[in-house]
Amino acid sequence: xxxxxxxxxxxxxxxxxxxxxxxxxxxxxxxxxxxxxxxxxxxxxxxxxxxxxxxxxxxxxxxxxxxxxxxxxxxxxxxxxxxxxxxxxxxxxxxxxxxxxxxxxxxxxxxxxxxxxxxxxxxxxxxxxxxxxxxxxxxxxxxxxxxxxxxxxxxxxxxxxxxxxxxxxxxxxxxxxxxxxxxxxxxxxxxxxxxxxxxxxxxxxxxxxxxxxxxxxxxxxxxxxxxxxxxxxxxxxxxxxxxxxxxxxxxxxxxxxxxxxxxxxxxxxxxxxxxxxxxxxxxxxxxxxxxxxxxxxxxxx
Amino acid sequence: xxxxxxxxxxxxxxxxxxxxxxxxxxxxxxxxxxxxxxxxxxxxxxxxxxxxxxxxxxxxxxxxxxxxxxxxxxxxxxxxxxxxxxxxxxxxxxxxxxxxxxxxxxxxxxxxxxxxxxxxxxxxxxxxxxxxxxxxxxxxxxxxxxxxxxxxxxxxxxxxxxxxxxxxxxxxxxxxxxxxxxxxxxxxxxxxxxxxxxxxxxxxxxx
Numbered sequence: 001x002x003x004x005x006x007x008x009x010x011x012x013x014x015x016x017x018x019x020x021x022x023x024x025x026x027x028x029x030x031x032x033x034x035x036x037x038x039x040x041x042x043x044x045x046x047x048x049x050x051x052x053x054x055x056x057x058x059x060x061x062x063x064x065x066x067x068x069x070x071x072x073x074x075x076x077x078x079x080x081x082x083x084x085x086x087x088x089x090x091x092x093x094x095x096x097x098x099x100x101x102x103x104x105x106x107x108x109x110x111x112x113x114x115x116x117x118x119x120x121x122x123x124x125x126x127x128x129x130x131x132x133x134x135x136x137x138x139x140x141x142x143x144x145x146x147x148x149x150x151x152x153x154x155x156x157x158x159x160x161x162x163x164x165x166x167x168x169x170x171x172x173x174x175x176x177x178x179x180x181x182x183x184x185x186x187x188x189x190x191x192x193x194x195x196x197x198x199x200x201x202x203x204x205x206x207x208x209x210x211x212x213x214x215x216x217x218x219x220x221x222x223x224x225x226x227x228x229x230x231x232x233x234x235x236x237x238x239x240x241x242x243x244x245x246x247x248x249x250x251x252x253x254x255x256x257x258x259x260x261x262x263x264x265x266x267x268x269x270x271x272x273x274x275x276x277x278x279x280x281x282x283x284x285x286x287x288x289x290x291x292x293x294x295x296x297x298x299x300x301x
Numbered sequence: 302x303x304x305x306x307x308x309x310x311x312x313x314x315x316x317x318x319x320x321x322x323x324x325x326x327x328x329x330x331x332x333x334x335x336x337x338x339x340x341x342x343x344x345x346x347x348x349x350x351x352x353x354x355x356x357x358x359x360x361x362x363x364x365x366x367x368x369x370x371x372x373x374x375x376x377x378x379x380x381x382x383x384x385x386x387x388x389x390x391x392x393x394x395x396x397x398x399x400x401x402x403x404x405x406x407x408x409x410x411x412x413x414x415x416x417x418x419x420x421x422x423x424x425x426x427x428x429x430x431x432x433x434x435x436x437x438x439x440x441x442x443x444x445x446x447x448x449x450x451x452x453x454x455x456x457x458x459x460x461x462x463x464x465x466x467x468x469x470x471x472x473x474x475x476x477x478x479x480x481x482x483x484x485x486x487x488x489x490x491x492x493x494x495x496x497x498x499x500x501x502x503x504x505x506x507x508x
Contacts, residue, residue, distance in 0.1 A: 029374075037369040041377050045348065048377060052348040055341040058385065058412040200382040212385030213412040 010081030010090035017080045017228035018221060020252070022046045025224065028257050032264045046224075050217050058213025061118045065210075068114025069218050075106030076225035083232055084158040086241065086248040097145060097155045100233060107226050108134065111207060111219070118210035126206020129271045130197035136275040137187035137194075140282035144177045144184075147290045148237060151297075157233070161241035169240040176289040178238050180282040185255070187278065188230045191263030196271045231256050338474070345388070345414060346471040347377045349464075352387035354407060357394015359420035359454040366460045376464060384410040389467070392444075395423035397435045401443060402502050405493060408444055413479045416447045418467060420455055428453060442492045445478030 026043040033040025060066055082103065084095045112131065115123040148170060149155045152163050164170060171178045187194040197206050211219055235241060235251045242248030269277065328336075353363060366373050367380060381387045384407045396404055408417070419440050422428035427438030440446055447470065450463035470476040482489060493500055 033372070033374060038372040039375045040372070041374050045377055048344050048348040052341075052344040052388075055344060056388075056412050056414065205382040205386070208386070209383050210385055212383075212387075216386060 006091050007081075009088070011077075013083060013085060013088065013090055014077045014080040014225065016085070017083065017232070018224055020249070021224040021228040021231075021256075022050070024253055024256055025227070027253070028260045031257055032260060035261060035264050046220075050220050053212075053217030053220065054214055056213035056217075058211075058215055060215070061210060064117035065114050066215070068110045068112075068117065069215055069222075071110030072107045072114060073110075073218055073222045073225075075103060075108075075110050076222040076229070079103040079107065079229050080225050083229055084161065084236060084241070085232060086245045087158070087161075087243065089158050093156070095157045097149065097157055097233075097237075100157070100229065101142075104226065104229055107222060111222070115207035115210065120210045122203045122209045123207050125203050126197050126199075126209065129203075130207060132271055133187060133194060133197055133274055136278035137184040137282075140180050140278060140286050141184035141188075143283070143286045144174075144180050144289070145237065147177070147286070147293060148174065151293060157236050158241075161236055164240040165243065170238045174289050174293060176285050176292070180285050180289070181234060181238055182255075182259070183282050184278075185230060185234050186259050186262070187274070189227060189256075189259055189263075191259050192266045193263075193269040194274055195263070196269055196274055199268065202268075227256070342472055342474050346468045349376070349378045349388050349416075349468070349471075350381040350386055351378060351389040351391055351418075352381055352384055352407065352411070353391050353393065354400075354404060355391075355393050356396055356400045356404070357421070357423055359393040359423075362420075362454050362457055362460055363391075363393065365457040366464075371457050371461050373461065373464060376468065378464060384408075385412065387411055388414070389416045389418055390444075391418050391420070392424055392440060392446075393420045395428065395430050395436045396440055396443070398437065398497055399435070401437055401493070401497055402500055404444065405500055406502060408482075413483075414471075414476075415479050416467065416471070416476050417444050417478055418448045418450065418463065419446045420450050420460075421453050422451070423453075425449060437496055443489060443496060445481045445489070447476045447478040 023043065023046075026041070026046045029045060030040040030043060079100055081090055082095055082100055089095050108130075112127045116127050148160070151173065152160050154160060154163070160170075167173075190198060198208070199206060203209070208216065208219070231252055232248075235248065235255060239251045239255070242251060353360065355363075365371060378389075384390075388411075390404075390408055390411065392404065408415070419425070423430055423436070424440040424446065427433075427436055430436040431438055437443065448463055448467045450459055452459050455463070467476065490500075
Protein backbone atom coordinates (compact mmCIF):
# COMPACT_ATOMS: atom_id res chain seq x y z
CA UNK A 1 0.00 0.00 0.00
CA UNK A 2 1.62 3.24 -1.04
CA UNK A 3 1.54 6.48 0.92
CA UNK A 4 -1.18 8.14 -1.12
CA UNK A 5 -3.48 5.17 -0.70
CA UNK A 6 -2.83 5.18 3.06
CA UNK A 7 -3.70 8.86 3.34
CA UNK A 8 -6.85 8.31 1.30
CA UNK A 9 -7.92 5.44 3.55
CA UNK A 10 -7.13 7.52 6.61
CA UNK A 11 -9.23 10.46 5.44
CA UNK A 12 -12.01 8.05 4.57
CA UNK A 13 -11.77 6.66 8.08
CA UNK A 14 -12.04 10.16 9.57
CA UNK A 15 -15.10 10.91 7.42
CA UNK A 16 -16.64 7.57 8.37
CA UNK A 17 -15.96 8.28 12.04
CA UNK A 18 -17.62 11.68 11.84
CA UNK A 19 -20.69 10.34 10.04
CA UNK A 20 -20.96 7.41 12.45
CA UNK A 21 -20.60 9.43 15.61
CA UNK A 22 -22.92 12.23 14.47
CA UNK A 23 -25.59 9.68 13.61
CA UNK A 24 -25.18 7.79 16.86
CA UNK A 25 -25.27 10.93 18.97
CA UNK A 26 -28.52 11.85 17.21
CA UNK A 27 -29.94 8.41 18.04
CA UNK A 28 -28.68 8.86 21.60
CA UNK A 29 -30.57 12.12 21.93
CA UNK A 30 -33.69 10.17 21.07
CA UNK A 31 -32.85 7.46 23.62
CA UNK A 32 -32.27 10.05 26.33
CA UNK A 33 -35.56 11.71 25.42
CA UNK A 34 -37.34 8.39 25.89
CA UNK A 35 -35.66 7.99 29.28
CA UNK A 36 -37.08 11.39 30.22
CA UNK A 37 -40.54 10.49 28.83
CA UNK A 38 -40.14 12.78 25.82
CA UNK A 39 -40.25 12.20 22.09
CA UNK A 40 -36.94 13.72 21.21
CA UNK A 41 -35.61 15.14 17.93
CA UNK A 42 -35.12 13.28 14.66
CA UNK A 43 -32.03 11.08 14.41
CA UNK A 44 -30.29 13.46 11.97
CA UNK A 45 -30.77 16.48 14.22
CA UNK A 46 -27.02 16.81 14.88
CA UNK A 47 -26.33 17.11 11.14
CA UNK A 48 -28.92 19.88 10.96
CA UNK A 49 -27.34 21.61 13.95
CA UNK A 50 -23.87 21.49 12.41
CA UNK A 51 -25.12 22.70 9.01
CA UNK A 52 -27.02 25.53 10.66
CA UNK A 53 -23.95 26.60 12.61
CA UNK A 54 -21.81 26.57 9.47
CA UNK A 55 -24.38 28.89 7.85
CA UNK A 56 -24.33 31.41 10.68
CA UNK A 57 -22.20 34.50 11.02
CA UNK A 58 -20.07 34.94 14.08
CA UNK A 59 -17.30 37.09 15.53
CA UNK A 60 -13.70 36.18 16.19
CA UNK A 61 -11.64 37.01 19.27
CA UNK A 62 -8.20 37.20 17.72
CA UNK A 63 -6.06 34.89 15.60
CA UNK A 64 -5.33 32.40 18.40
CA UNK A 65 -9.07 31.83 18.76
CA UNK A 66 -9.36 30.64 15.15
CA UNK A 67 -5.93 29.00 14.97
CA UNK A 68 -6.53 26.87 18.06
CA UNK A 69 -9.80 25.74 16.55
CA UNK A 70 -8.08 24.61 13.35
CA UNK A 71 -5.44 22.82 15.43
CA UNK A 72 -8.24 21.04 17.29
CA UNK A 73 -9.93 19.99 14.05
CA UNK A 74 -6.65 18.91 12.44
CA UNK A 75 -5.68 16.99 15.57
CA UNK A 76 -9.02 15.20 15.63
CA UNK A 77 -8.88 14.30 11.92
CA UNK A 78 -5.23 13.26 12.22
CA UNK A 79 -5.95 10.97 15.15
CA UNK A 80 -9.01 9.43 13.55
CA UNK A 81 -6.89 8.55 10.50
CA UNK A 82 -4.81 6.15 12.62
CA UNK A 83 -7.75 4.37 14.24
CA UNK A 84 -8.15 0.73 13.23
CA UNK A 85 -11.81 -0.14 12.67
CA UNK A 86 -12.93 -3.72 11.92
CA UNK A 87 -9.58 -4.79 10.52
CA UNK A 88 -9.07 -1.71 8.34
CA UNK A 89 -5.82 0.05 9.20
CA UNK A 90 -4.82 3.08 7.16
CA UNK A 91 -1.18 3.22 8.24
CA UNK A 92 0.05 -0.31 8.86
CA UNK A 93 2.46 -0.51 11.78
CA UNK A 94 1.57 2.96 13.06
CA UNK A 95 -1.70 2.15 14.81
CA UNK A 96 0.06 2.31 18.14
CA UNK A 97 -1.76 3.17 21.38
CA UNK A 98 0.81 5.81 22.34
CA UNK A 99 0.63 7.33 18.87
CA UNK A 100 -3.10 7.85 19.27
CA UNK A 101 -2.86 9.23 22.81
CA UNK A 102 -0.06 11.55 21.67
CA UNK A 103 -2.03 12.87 18.69
CA UNK A 104 -5.29 13.15 20.63
CA UNK A 105 -3.59 15.56 23.04
CA UNK A 106 -3.18 17.95 20.09
CA UNK A 107 -6.94 18.30 19.80
CA UNK A 108 -7.37 18.89 23.52
CA UNK A 109 -4.70 21.57 23.67
CA UNK A 110 -5.92 23.22 20.49
CA UNK A 111 -9.32 23.60 22.07
CA UNK A 112 -7.77 24.84 25.31
CA UNK A 113 -5.68 27.44 23.43
CA UNK A 114 -8.66 28.60 21.42
CA UNK A 115 -11.16 29.03 24.22
CA UNK A 116 -8.52 30.35 26.61
CA UNK A 117 -7.72 33.15 24.18
CA UNK A 118 -11.36 34.25 23.94
CA UNK A 119 -10.76 36.30 27.07
CA UNK A 120 -13.93 35.22 28.83
CA UNK A 121 -13.31 34.29 32.50
CA UNK A 122 -15.92 31.52 32.32
CA UNK A 123 -14.03 29.96 29.40
CA UNK A 124 -10.81 30.06 31.42
CA UNK A 125 -12.55 28.38 34.37
CA UNK A 126 -13.92 25.76 31.99
CA UNK A 127 -10.53 25.05 30.42
CA UNK A 128 -8.92 24.78 33.85
CA UNK A 129 -11.59 22.36 34.98
CA UNK A 130 -11.29 20.34 31.77
CA UNK A 131 -7.53 19.93 32.15
CA UNK A 132 -7.93 19.07 35.84
CA UNK A 133 -10.46 16.40 34.92
CA UNK A 134 -8.03 15.18 32.25
CA UNK A 135 -5.44 14.57 34.98
CA UNK A 136 -8.15 12.81 36.99
CA UNK A 137 -9.24 10.18 34.48
CA UNK A 138 -5.93 9.75 32.65
CA UNK A 139 -4.08 8.29 35.65
CA UNK A 140 -6.25 5.17 36.20
CA UNK A 141 -6.77 4.76 32.44
CA UNK A 142 -3.09 4.87 31.58
CA UNK A 143 -2.16 2.55 34.46
CA UNK A 144 -4.72 0.09 33.20
CA UNK A 145 -3.76 0.29 29.54
CA UNK A 146 -0.08 -0.14 30.38
CA UNK A 147 -1.02 -3.29 32.31
CA UNK A 148 -3.00 -4.44 29.27
CA UNK A 149 -0.09 -3.72 26.95
CA UNK A 150 2.33 -5.61 29.17
CA UNK A 151 -0.14 -8.52 29.26
CA UNK A 152 -0.37 -8.71 25.47
CA UNK A 153 3.31 -7.77 24.93
CA UNK A 154 2.36 -5.29 22.18
CA UNK A 155 1.07 -1.74 22.00
CA UNK A 156 -0.25 -2.00 18.45
CA UNK A 157 -4.03 -1.79 18.61
CA UNK A 158 -4.68 -4.03 15.62
CA UNK A 159 -2.40 -6.68 17.09
CA UNK A 160 -4.22 -6.47 20.43
CA UNK A 161 -7.49 -6.94 18.51
CA UNK A 162 -6.00 -10.00 16.76
CA UNK A 163 -4.78 -11.48 20.07
CA UNK A 164 -8.21 -10.98 21.60
CA UNK A 165 -9.72 -12.98 18.78
CA UNK A 166 -7.50 -15.88 19.81
CA UNK A 167 -7.69 -15.70 23.60
CA UNK A 168 -11.03 -14.00 24.29
CA UNK A 169 -11.89 -10.37 24.93
CA UNK A 170 -9.95 -8.30 27.44
CA UNK A 171 -13.12 -7.99 29.53
CA UNK A 172 -12.65 -11.64 30.50
CA UNK A 173 -8.95 -11.15 31.21
CA UNK A 174 -9.46 -8.08 33.38
CA UNK A 175 -13.11 -7.60 34.45
CA UNK A 176 -12.29 -4.99 37.09
CA UNK A 177 -10.17 -3.18 34.55
CA UNK A 178 -13.13 -3.02 32.21
CA UNK A 179 -15.16 -1.23 34.88
CA UNK A 180 -12.31 1.22 35.50
CA UNK A 181 -11.88 1.89 31.80
CA UNK A 182 -15.61 2.48 31.43
CA UNK A 183 -15.60 4.99 34.28
CA UNK A 184 -12.62 6.72 32.65
CA UNK A 185 -14.38 6.73 29.29
CA UNK A 186 -17.39 8.30 30.98
CA UNK A 187 -15.15 11.14 32.14
CA UNK A 188 -13.51 11.42 28.72
CA UNK A 189 -16.87 11.80 27.03
CA UNK A 190 -17.87 14.43 29.59
CA UNK A 191 -21.12 12.73 30.53
CA UNK A 192 -22.70 13.36 33.89
CA UNK A 193 -21.55 13.25 36.67
CA UNK A 194 -18.29 14.30 35.01
CA UNK A 195 -19.53 17.26 32.94
CA UNK A 196 -18.19 19.74 35.46
CA UNK A 197 -16.13 21.55 32.84
CA UNK A 198 -19.24 22.27 30.71
CA UNK A 199 -21.87 22.91 33.40
CA UNK A 200 -24.30 25.09 31.37
CA UNK A 201 -26.23 26.27 34.40
CA UNK A 202 -23.15 27.09 36.40
CA UNK A 203 -20.37 28.49 34.17
CA UNK A 204 -22.47 28.92 30.99
CA UNK A 205 -21.07 25.90 29.10
CA UNK A 206 -17.47 26.67 30.11
CA UNK A 207 -14.98 26.53 27.22
CA UNK A 208 -17.80 26.95 24.68
CA UNK A 209 -19.02 30.22 26.13
CA UNK A 210 -17.68 32.52 23.41
CA UNK A 211 -18.27 30.22 20.44
CA UNK A 212 -21.04 30.75 17.96
CA UNK A 213 -21.71 30.20 14.29
CA UNK A 214 -18.94 28.69 12.19
CA UNK A 215 -16.50 28.32 15.06
CA UNK A 216 -19.00 26.32 17.09
CA UNK A 217 -19.75 24.22 14.01
CA UNK A 218 -16.08 23.34 13.54
CA UNK A 219 -15.81 22.63 17.25
CA UNK A 220 -18.79 20.29 17.08
CA UNK A 221 -17.20 18.38 14.18
CA UNK A 222 -13.93 18.10 16.12
CA UNK A 223 -15.85 16.97 19.19
CA UNK A 224 -17.72 14.24 17.31
CA UNK A 225 -14.40 13.01 15.90
CA UNK A 226 -12.73 12.91 19.30
CA UNK A 227 -15.68 10.97 20.72
CA UNK A 228 -15.27 8.52 17.83
CA UNK A 229 -11.60 8.10 18.75
CA UNK A 230 -12.26 7.56 22.44
CA UNK A 231 -15.11 5.09 22.03
CA UNK A 232 -13.51 3.05 19.25
CA UNK A 233 -10.25 2.89 21.21
CA UNK A 234 -12.24 1.48 24.11
CA UNK A 235 -14.04 -1.03 21.89
CA UNK A 236 -10.76 -2.13 20.29
CA UNK A 237 -8.90 -2.52 23.57
CA UNK A 238 -11.54 -4.14 25.75
CA UNK A 239 -14.30 -5.59 23.60
CA UNK A 240 -12.20 -7.27 20.94
CA UNK A 241 -12.74 -4.69 18.22
CA UNK A 242 -14.79 -6.41 15.58
CA UNK A 243 -14.07 -8.85 12.78
CA UNK A 244 -16.77 -7.28 10.63
CA UNK A 245 -18.11 -3.76 10.46
CA UNK A 246 -21.63 -4.55 11.84
CA UNK A 247 -20.07 -6.23 14.88
CA UNK A 248 -17.93 -3.17 15.52
CA UNK A 249 -20.88 -0.81 15.06
CA UNK A 250 -23.00 -2.83 17.47
CA UNK A 251 -20.35 -2.70 20.20
CA UNK A 252 -19.68 0.98 19.50
CA UNK A 253 -23.35 1.95 19.70
CA UNK A 254 -23.86 -0.15 22.83
CA UNK A 255 -20.98 1.48 24.70
CA UNK A 256 -21.85 5.05 23.67
CA UNK A 257 -25.58 4.73 24.36
CA UNK A 258 -24.93 3.01 27.69
CA UNK A 259 -22.62 5.80 28.78
CA UNK A 260 -25.07 8.50 27.67
CA UNK A 261 -28.02 6.79 29.33
CA UNK A 262 -26.12 6.57 32.61
CA UNK A 263 -25.34 10.24 32.20
CA UNK A 264 -29.02 11.06 31.73
CA UNK A 265 -29.98 9.85 35.20
CA UNK A 266 -27.16 11.35 37.25
CA UNK A 267 -26.31 14.70 38.78
CA UNK A 268 -23.09 16.65 38.51
CA UNK A 269 -19.94 16.46 40.64
CA UNK A 270 -17.95 19.46 41.69
CA UNK A 271 -14.46 19.47 40.19
CA UNK A 272 -12.66 18.46 43.38
CA UNK A 273 -15.17 15.64 43.84
CA UNK A 274 -14.34 14.44 40.31
CA UNK A 275 -10.60 14.26 40.99
CA UNK A 276 -11.07 12.80 44.45
CA UNK A 277 -13.36 10.10 43.02
CA UNK A 278 -10.93 9.19 40.24
CA UNK A 279 -7.95 9.01 42.56
CA UNK A 280 -9.81 6.82 45.05
CA UNK A 281 -12.01 4.16 43.46
CA UNK A 282 -10.65 3.54 39.93
CA UNK A 283 -6.98 3.65 40.98
CA UNK A 284 -7.64 1.22 43.84
CA UNK A 285 -9.52 -1.11 41.47
CA UNK A 286 -6.71 -0.84 38.90
CA UNK A 287 -4.08 -1.83 41.45
CA UNK A 288 -6.18 -4.81 42.60
CA UNK A 289 -6.61 -5.80 38.95
CA UNK A 290 -2.90 -5.58 38.22
CA UNK A 291 -2.11 -7.72 41.29
CA UNK A 292 -4.72 -10.28 40.23
CA UNK A 293 -3.23 -10.39 36.75
CA UNK A 294 0.30 -10.82 38.13
CA UNK A 295 -0.81 -13.67 40.42
CA UNK A 296 -2.68 -15.37 37.56
CA UNK A 297 0.24 -15.09 35.18
CA UNK A 298 2.69 -16.21 37.87
CA UNK A 299 0.44 -19.18 38.64
CA UNK A 300 0.13 -20.20 35.00
CA UNK A 301 3.82 -20.07 34.20
CA UNK B 302 -69.94 23.19 -34.95
CA UNK B 303 -66.47 23.14 -36.34
CA UNK B 304 -65.05 19.77 -36.91
CA UNK B 305 -62.56 18.89 -34.28
CA UNK B 306 -59.24 18.01 -35.72
CA UNK B 307 -58.07 14.75 -34.26
CA UNK B 308 -54.57 13.51 -34.50
CA UNK B 309 -54.28 10.43 -36.62
CA UNK B 310 -51.75 8.67 -38.74
CA UNK B 311 -53.13 10.38 -41.88
CA UNK B 312 -53.76 13.81 -40.50
CA UNK B 313 -51.06 14.55 -38.03
CA UNK B 314 -51.56 17.70 -36.00
CA UNK B 315 -49.15 20.28 -37.12
CA UNK B 316 -47.06 21.61 -34.31
CA UNK B 317 -45.57 25.00 -34.43
CA UNK B 318 -42.05 25.02 -33.22
CA UNK B 319 -41.55 27.05 -30.12
CA UNK B 320 -38.20 28.52 -29.38
CA UNK B 321 -37.04 28.03 -25.82
CA UNK B 322 -34.71 30.63 -24.45
CA UNK B 323 -31.63 28.82 -23.25
CA UNK B 324 -29.85 30.94 -20.69
CA UNK B 325 -26.41 31.51 -22.08
CA UNK B 326 -25.07 33.47 -19.13
CA UNK B 327 -23.76 31.69 -16.09
CA UNK B 328 -25.59 31.93 -12.80
CA UNK B 329 -24.42 35.08 -11.08
CA UNK B 330 -22.85 34.83 -7.62
CA UNK B 331 -25.83 36.66 -6.17
CA UNK B 332 -28.24 34.08 -7.57
CA UNK B 333 -26.02 31.31 -6.26
CA UNK B 334 -26.10 32.91 -2.84
CA UNK B 335 -29.89 33.18 -2.99
CA UNK B 336 -30.22 29.54 -3.98
CA UNK B 337 -27.98 28.54 -1.11
CA UNK B 338 -29.98 30.76 1.26
CA UNK B 339 -33.06 28.65 0.51
CA UNK B 340 -31.21 25.51 1.58
CA UNK B 341 -29.80 27.28 4.61
CA UNK B 342 -33.29 28.39 5.66
CA UNK B 343 -34.25 24.74 6.07
CA UNK B 344 -31.38 24.11 8.47
CA UNK B 345 -32.00 27.35 10.34
CA UNK B 346 -35.68 26.61 10.79
CA UNK B 347 -35.14 23.11 12.08
CA UNK B 348 -32.34 23.74 14.51
CA UNK B 349 -33.29 26.66 16.70
CA UNK B 350 -31.29 27.28 19.83
CA UNK B 351 -32.81 29.78 22.14
CA UNK B 352 -31.72 32.10 24.86
CA UNK B 353 -34.31 32.71 27.53
CA UNK B 354 -34.14 36.28 28.68
CA UNK B 355 -36.75 35.86 31.36
CA UNK B 356 -37.80 39.44 32.00
CA UNK B 357 -41.30 38.78 33.26
CA UNK B 358 -43.83 36.30 34.54
CA UNK B 359 -44.40 34.52 31.20
CA UNK B 360 -41.16 32.62 31.80
CA UNK B 361 -43.06 30.29 34.11
CA UNK B 362 -44.71 28.71 31.07
CA UNK B 363 -41.40 27.65 29.54
CA UNK B 364 -40.50 24.70 31.81
CA UNK B 365 -43.67 22.93 30.65
CA UNK B 366 -42.76 23.56 27.01
CA UNK B 367 -39.23 22.27 27.48
CA UNK B 368 -39.93 19.15 29.53
CA UNK B 369 -41.79 15.96 28.79
CA UNK B 370 -45.31 17.36 28.46
CA UNK B 371 -44.78 19.41 25.30
CA UNK B 372 -41.10 18.65 24.53
CA UNK B 373 -39.90 21.33 22.18
CA UNK B 374 -36.74 19.32 21.41
CA UNK B 375 -38.77 17.39 18.84
CA UNK B 376 -38.89 20.63 16.84
CA UNK B 377 -35.10 20.78 17.13
CA UNK B 378 -35.22 23.56 19.70
CA UNK B 379 -32.95 23.63 22.69
CA UNK B 380 -32.16 26.14 25.41
CA UNK B 381 -28.60 27.46 25.20
CA UNK B 382 -26.37 29.01 27.79
CA UNK B 383 -24.90 32.05 26.04
CA UNK B 384 -26.01 34.62 23.43
CA UNK B 385 -23.19 33.65 21.05
CA UNK B 386 -24.63 30.16 20.62
CA UNK B 387 -28.26 31.21 20.42
CA UNK B 388 -30.54 31.91 17.45
CA UNK B 389 -33.69 33.08 19.20
CA UNK B 390 -33.96 35.67 21.91
CA UNK B 391 -37.05 34.97 23.99
CA UNK B 392 -38.31 38.09 25.70
CA UNK B 393 -40.76 36.63 28.15
CA UNK B 394 -42.75 39.64 29.28
CA UNK B 395 -42.19 43.35 29.76
CA UNK B 396 -38.93 45.20 29.24
CA UNK B 397 -38.08 47.64 31.99
CA UNK B 398 -35.58 50.47 31.86
CA UNK B 399 -32.90 48.26 33.41
CA UNK B 400 -33.59 45.10 31.43
CA UNK B 401 -33.72 46.85 28.06
CA UNK B 402 -30.01 47.70 28.24
CA UNK B 403 -29.20 44.06 28.95
CA UNK B 404 -31.55 42.97 26.19
CA UNK B 405 -29.77 45.19 23.68
CA UNK B 406 -26.37 43.91 24.81
CA UNK B 407 -27.57 40.33 24.49
CA UNK B 408 -29.20 40.86 21.12
CA UNK B 409 -26.15 42.54 19.64
CA UNK B 410 -23.89 39.72 20.87
CA UNK B 411 -25.87 37.11 18.97
CA UNK B 412 -24.66 36.06 15.54
CA UNK B 413 -26.92 36.67 12.55
CA UNK B 414 -29.41 35.34 11.50
CA UNK B 415 -31.18 35.89 14.78
CA UNK B 416 -34.81 36.15 15.79
CA UNK B 417 -36.74 37.77 18.60
CA UNK B 418 -39.87 36.20 20.07
CA UNK B 419 -41.93 38.32 22.46
CA UNK B 420 -44.39 36.85 24.93
CA UNK B 421 -47.66 38.30 26.11
CA UNK B 422 -49.28 41.72 25.80
CA UNK B 423 -46.58 43.46 27.85
CA UNK B 424 -44.24 43.43 24.86
CA UNK B 425 -46.96 44.82 22.59
CA UNK B 426 -48.34 47.72 24.62
CA UNK B 427 -47.25 47.31 28.20
CA UNK B 428 -50.10 45.01 29.21
CA UNK B 429 -51.08 45.29 32.85
CA UNK B 430 -47.88 47.24 33.50
CA UNK B 431 -48.68 49.91 30.91
CA UNK B 432 -48.64 52.76 33.45
CA UNK B 433 -45.73 51.56 35.58
CA UNK B 434 -42.92 54.09 35.86
CA UNK B 435 -40.09 51.76 34.79
CA UNK B 436 -41.79 49.69 32.08
CA UNK B 437 -41.23 50.37 28.39
CA UNK B 438 -44.48 49.72 26.63
CA UNK B 439 -43.54 48.86 23.05
CA UNK B 440 -40.72 46.42 22.50
CA UNK B 441 -40.58 46.71 18.73
CA UNK B 442 -39.41 50.30 18.97
CA UNK B 443 -36.16 49.01 20.41
CA UNK B 444 -35.65 45.52 18.99
CA UNK B 445 -37.07 43.95 15.79
CA UNK B 446 -39.65 41.42 16.98
CA UNK B 447 -40.29 38.52 14.60
CA UNK B 448 -43.14 36.88 16.45
CA UNK B 449 -45.55 37.74 19.22
CA UNK B 450 -47.21 35.03 21.27
CA UNK B 451 -50.57 36.12 22.67
CA UNK B 452 -51.99 35.43 26.10
CA UNK B 453 -51.43 36.68 29.61
CA UNK B 454 -49.62 34.44 30.15
CA UNK B 455 -49.58 32.39 26.92
CA UNK B 456 -50.47 28.78 27.60
CA UNK B 457 -47.88 26.14 26.69
CA UNK B 458 -50.06 25.16 23.71
CA UNK B 459 -49.89 28.74 22.48
CA UNK B 460 -46.13 28.79 22.95
CA UNK B 461 -45.72 25.59 20.95
CA UNK B 462 -48.03 26.97 18.28
CA UNK B 463 -45.97 30.14 18.17
CA UNK B 464 -42.75 28.21 17.77
CA UNK B 465 -44.22 26.23 14.88
CA UNK B 466 -45.27 29.52 13.27
CA UNK B 467 -41.75 30.85 13.74
CA UNK B 468 -40.35 27.76 12.02
CA UNK B 469 -42.72 28.38 9.08
CA UNK B 470 -41.65 32.01 8.89
CA UNK B 471 -37.96 31.13 8.90
CA UNK B 472 -38.37 28.35 6.36
CA UNK B 473 -40.15 30.71 3.95
CA UNK B 474 -37.58 33.43 4.59
CA UNK B 475 -40.03 35.91 6.11
CA UNK B 476 -38.40 36.25 9.51
CA UNK B 477 -36.09 39.10 8.57
CA UNK B 478 -36.07 41.16 11.74
CA UNK B 479 -32.28 41.05 11.95
CA UNK B 480 -31.98 42.54 8.47
CA UNK B 481 -34.36 45.29 9.50
CA UNK B 482 -32.19 45.98 12.56
CA UNK B 483 -29.13 46.33 10.34
CA UNK B 484 -30.94 48.52 7.80
CA UNK B 485 -32.60 50.87 10.29
CA UNK B 486 -29.91 50.74 12.93
CA UNK B 487 -29.93 54.51 13.46
CA UNK B 488 -33.67 54.55 14.03
CA UNK B 489 -33.52 51.73 16.58
CA UNK B 490 -30.50 53.30 18.26
CA UNK B 491 -32.19 56.69 18.59
CA UNK B 492 -35.27 55.04 20.11
CA UNK B 493 -33.11 53.11 22.53
CA UNK B 494 -31.20 56.22 23.55
CA UNK B 495 -34.42 58.16 23.99
CA UNK B 496 -35.82 55.48 26.27
CA UNK B 497 -32.89 54.60 28.47
CA UNK B 498 -30.56 57.60 28.17
CA UNK B 499 -27.46 55.54 27.49
CA UNK B 500 -27.13 51.93 26.44
CA UNK B 501 -23.86 51.35 28.33
CA UNK B 502 -24.32 49.08 31.35
CA UNK B 503 -22.64 50.35 34.48
CA UNK B 504 -21.17 47.87 36.88
CA UNK B 505 -23.37 48.76 39.82
CA UNK B 506 -21.42 46.67 42.31
CA UNK B 507 -17.93 47.92 41.61
CA UNK B 508 -18.21 51.50 40.44
